[in-house]
Amino acid sequence: AQKITQTQPGMFVQEKEAVTLDCTYDTSDPSYGLFWYKQPSSGEMIFLIYQGSYDQQNATEGRYSLNFQKARKSANLVISASQLGDSAMYFCAMREGGNAGNMLTFGGGTRLMVKP
């Protein structure tokens, strides 16, 4: 089974609107972290936001917020007030276990296109 699933291969959003990018995960480890990365067309991976499995509140970072529903094993990224520069691939990733050096497992990504 896939550990990280992103069901939306591509999405459009109108500039200034909010958009939600879906991510579901599968783990039996009680300790895990969820990460979102942005990959613009230039190719680099830019860290956006993090949610820990024990965090009581949803993470927020500027225009990014994470809708964390632990029972449903989902960690959707919400981007408010979309900008043209938000057009990129977005990857959800998970680290399992308490070891700080553990690897990241990535989902297949969602390509977001912001329309002017």
Add this chain to the structure above:
Amino acid sequence: EPEVTQTPSHQVTQMGQEVILRCVPISNHLYFYWYRQILGQKVEFLVSFYNNEISEKSEIFDDQFSVERPDGSNFTLKIRSTKLEDSAMYFCASSDGTSGIYNEQFFGPGTRLTVL
């Protein structure tokens, strides 16, 4: 702000040749990683490195691959005899290991490897 650097940005090689991809992680970081991304696909973990040894590796990381930290600053990935399917973007990442499960991995800009 400190960043991970990678050289070269693009490498073209003939099948069967050896390549070495170079990375300079952030200077006080302790954990180092290599990931790869085949064009249009998700990012896949290859190997992690801590305390001068491999701590984790994926099934992709077979005997054709090796990693080294030759001089305390560089972190290299060697592919001994490249195959066509090794064509991908290779990302180096590093983390400081001080934040437990939240341990942001900082990614380099990537090296695009093309095997002809």
